[in-house]
Amino acid sequence: MRFVLDTSAVIHLVERKPDALTAELRKATEAPSINVVTLAELAVGWASLPRDSPRRRTYHSARRMRVIDIAANHLDSEPTALVVAFGECRAAGIKGNDAWIAATAHFSGGVLLTYDETLATRFATIGDSTLLSP
C-alpha cells in the first residue's frame, strides 16, 4: 500500500507519534511520500518560530521523507498526469496548497493520510483517503 501524508499528518507523526497513524504506516509497502508543498509549509513554520520551538524539528524530520518535487519531475512537457490530477482535485473542491498535496496522492494512486476532515471528504470523491482522529 502506498501512502501520501498531508502536512497535518506529518506534524502529528513527528510531534505526537499517534498509534493510529503509525499503525497505518506499518501497512505501507514503500516509503510514504509528501508533496514539496508540505515541505514548504513546514519551512515557513521553521523560519517563523523561535529557535527552541519543537515545531522547527518537524521540518527537519520531513526533509528525511520522500519528497515529490513537482517542478523537477512533472511540469517539463505536455500537461502531465500530475497536472491532470491537480485539476481533478480542484474540481472536487480542494483548494490552495491542499490541491497539490492531494494531487500527489491521486497521481500516484496512493492513500492520502490527513487529519483534515474537509480534505479527506472531498478527496474521497476521487481517490482513497484515510481521515485520522487526533
Add this chain to the structure above:
Amino acid sequence: MRELRNHTREVIERAQSDAVTITDGGVPIAVLTALATTEGRWNAEAWLVQITGQDWAPYDSGLAAELAERGTSDDESDAVERLGLV
C-alpha cells in the same frame, strides 16, 4: 509509544547483528537509513524511527557524546547532517 520504542530497539539490534554495511560504527541513524533504503527493501519500523527521530537517541550514547564533543546545537537534525550521517 512504548511499543514503538521496543520496535526501535529490535530493529537496531537486528540490523547490527545482520552486519548491515555502515560507515559510522553502528550509529543507529545510519543503520536505520541503510535498512530503510538499501536493496529495494523498505522497512516500516526503520522509517518510523528515522522520521520520528528522538527514539533512537537514547540507544546510542556514542552518538550523543560525539555531538556534545563537537559542540553542536540542540537541534539533532542539524547536528546529524553536519556529521554526514544522513
